[in-house]
Amino acid sequence: MAAARAGERRTQADRRARTRSALLESAARGLSAHGYANLSLERVAGEAGYTRGALYHQFANKEELAQAVVEWVGETWRAEVGGPASAHEDPVEALCALARAHAVYCRRDIAGVMMTLQTEFSGRDHPVARALERNVRPLITEWGGRIAQARESGALPPGPPPEEMASAYFGTLQGVTIALAGRSPHDVRLAEGAVRGVLGLPPAAPGEPLLTPPGRGAAP
Amino acid sequence: MAAARAGERRTQADRRARTRSALLESAARGLSAHGYANLSLERVAGEAGYTRGALYHQFANKEELAQAVVEWVGETWRAEVGGPASAHEDPVEALCALARAHAVYCRRDIAGVMMTLQTEFSGRDHPVARALERNVRPLITEWGGRIAQARESGALPPGPPPEEMASAYFGTLQGVTIALAGRSPHDVRLAEGAVRGVLGLPPAAPGEPLLTPPGRGAAP
DNA sequence: AAAGTAACATACAGACATGTACGTATGTGA
DNA sequence: TCACATACGTACATGTCTGTATGTTACTTT
Numbered sequence: 001m002a003a004a005r006a007g008e009r010r011t012q013a014d015r016r017a018r019t020r021s022a023l024l025e026s027a028a029r030g031l032s033a034h035g036y037a038n039l040s041l042e043r044v045a046g047e048a049g050y051t052r053g054a055l056y057h058q059f060a061n062k063e064e065l066a067q068a069v070v071e072w073v074g075e076t077w078r079a080e081v082g083g084p085a086s087a088h089e090d091p092v093e094a095l096c097a098l099a100r101a102h103a104v105y106c107r108r109d110i111a112g113v114m115m116t117l118q119t120e121f122s123g124r125d126h127p128v129a130r131a132l133e134r135n136v137r138p139l140i141t142e143w144g145g146r147i148a149q150a151r152e153s154g155a156l157p158p159g160p161p162p163e164e165m166a167s168a169y170f171g172t173l174q175g176v177t178i179a180l181a182g183r184s185p186h187d188v189r190l191a192e193g194a195v196r197g198v199l200g201l202p203p204a205a206p207g208e209p210l211l212t213p214p215g216r217g218a219a220p
Numbered sequence: 221m222a223a224a225r226a227g228e229r230r231t232q233a234d235r236r237a238r239t240r241s242a243l244l245e246s247a248a249r250g251l252s253a254h255g256y257a258n259l260s261l262e263r264v265a266g267e268a269g270y271t272r273g274a275l276y277h278q279f280a281n282k283e284e285l286a287q288a289v290v291e292w293v294g295e296t297w298r299a300e301v302g303g304p305a306s307a308h309e310d311p312v313e314a315l316c317a318l319a320r321a322h323a324v325y326c327r328r329d330i331a332g333v334m335m336t337l338q339t340e341f342s343g344r345d346h347p348v349a350r351a352l353e354r355n356v357r358p359l360i361t362e363w364g365g366r367i368a369q370a371r372e373s374g375a376l377p378p379g380p381p382p383e384e385m386a387s388a389y390f391g392t393l394q395g396v397t398i399a400l401a402g403r404s405p406h407d408v409r410l411a412e413g414a415v416r417g418v419l420g421l422p423p424a425a426p427g428e429p430l431l432t433p434p435g436r437g438a439a440p
Numbered sequence: 441a442a443a444g445t446a447a448c449a450t451a452c453a454g455a456c457a458t459g460t461a462c463g464t465a466t467g468t469g470a
Numbered sequence: 471t472c473a474c475a476t477a478c479g480t481a482c483a484t485g486t487c488t489g490t491a492t493g494t495t496a497c498t499t500t
Binding site for chain 3: 262
Binding site: 033034035037038112115116119120122123157159160164165167168170171172173174175176177178179180183184186189190193194195196197198199200201202203 | 253254336380384385387393396400403420423
């Protein structure tokens with residue numbers, strides 16, 4: 001919210017990095033709340049404590065800013081959700097751990113970025129749409145593969161093609177977590193329940209662990 | 221797409237009604253695809269075969285057009301999805317029937333309207349946001365009530381407050397159906413699976429009926 | 441410490457969309 | 471058939487946003 005404190009003498013690179021991340025975070029909040037078209041760069045810069053001049057010094061244009069936000073959110077998601085979940089060997093346990101970690105991840109206000117942009121750019125030919133595709137497509141193939149793997153072992157019942165099922169899986173996950181908006185202690189359990197449902201699994205036993213054992217819950 | 225055929229002599233009221241519904245349908249498609257902010261009234265009118273003059277003769281402004289679309293979509297949804305599902309006496313069967321009917325309803329391209337507008341206007345004070353609230357709020361209370369009812373009878377396990385659970389239910393439902401984008405034969409089964417999951421129910425038996433018995437599948 | 445460069449602010453031009461005023465055509469009632 | 475109302479098209483005024491050009495402040499280098 002506040003700009004750089006006056007009086008502290010810092011290096012240029014540090015200065016640049018700080019304002020860049022402040023602008024990115026502000027833009028992420030803005031995109032999550034208002035979408036791309038309604039995103040005013042003046043408000044983005046203002047809420048970060050700068051003006052549009054600073055923004056245009058760091059990013060070539062609005063498109064590039066949005067792409068940078070997508071990449072940034074994608075990286076934090078992979079670090080906090082995708083990576084830890086992938087570490088599970090058992091594919092079913094990995095899919096459930098992913099859902100739980102995603103629910104925790106969505107407790108922040110950045111959560112809506114991907115969903116908002118996806119609905120806004122679905123079916124359009126736009127650089128931001130391609131940035132989304134680059135970040136989402138690998139997930140569909142990776143987790144579609146784990147779904148196929150789980151089916152072969154009999155851990156999952158048969159169903160639609162694995163990639164279609166993966167799409168449904170992520171859609172469901174986004175749907176629950178956005179509806180709950182990260183409020184509550186219930187978000188984790190409900191997210192896991194929903195994805196177990198699409199996958200065709202029975203409800204989890206009530207006494208199961210709530211947080212993914214190998215990964216950390218949420219590291220800022 | 222095409223405007224009124226020349227040569228046919230029709231009444232004024234008929235003429236008005238036809239262009240109004242053409243504009244509404246075009247606006248619904250536009251909202252579903254591009255959202256509110258990106259919706260160009262010139263394109264809306266153009267795709268309906270008219271100009272902005274006709275649009276402004278029927279609707280006071282962009283806001284009123286969007287509100288009319290929300291009401292229109294809400295009515296068709298209640299007629300094709302909400303009403304038939306409510307007819308089921310058993311609350312659990314009603315909840316599952318709702319999910320199946322919603323999946324069928326979402327096979328049209330109008331499906332994204334509510335979702336798009338909800339994400340675009342969430343947490344904002346705007347006439348369109350209030351129109352959405354008027355159409356969505358009653359659903360939360362009605363189906364929250366059925367959830368509470370099902371819990372009392374032991375048909376549903378305990379969980380978060382009924383209205384929170386209803387929010388999660390609808391969020392999940394929107395998530396799956398939008399991810400599948402009506403492509404399918406699987407959409408119906410996956411939608412039911414997802415909502416059974418959030419509610420804490422086991423998977424449906426494989427031989428169960430796929431379409432809601434009392435309601436019709438999809439009547440235009 | 442002074443010159444030079446990077447970070448940021450301010451001022452301006454162009455594009456685009458909404459809303460309005462007004463003109464034209466088509467249907468309606470006496 | 472003639473006066474009138476309604477449906478629709480066209481032209482313009484206004485505001486807002488992006489993107490660029492230029493000025494000012496903070497840091498770095500010699």
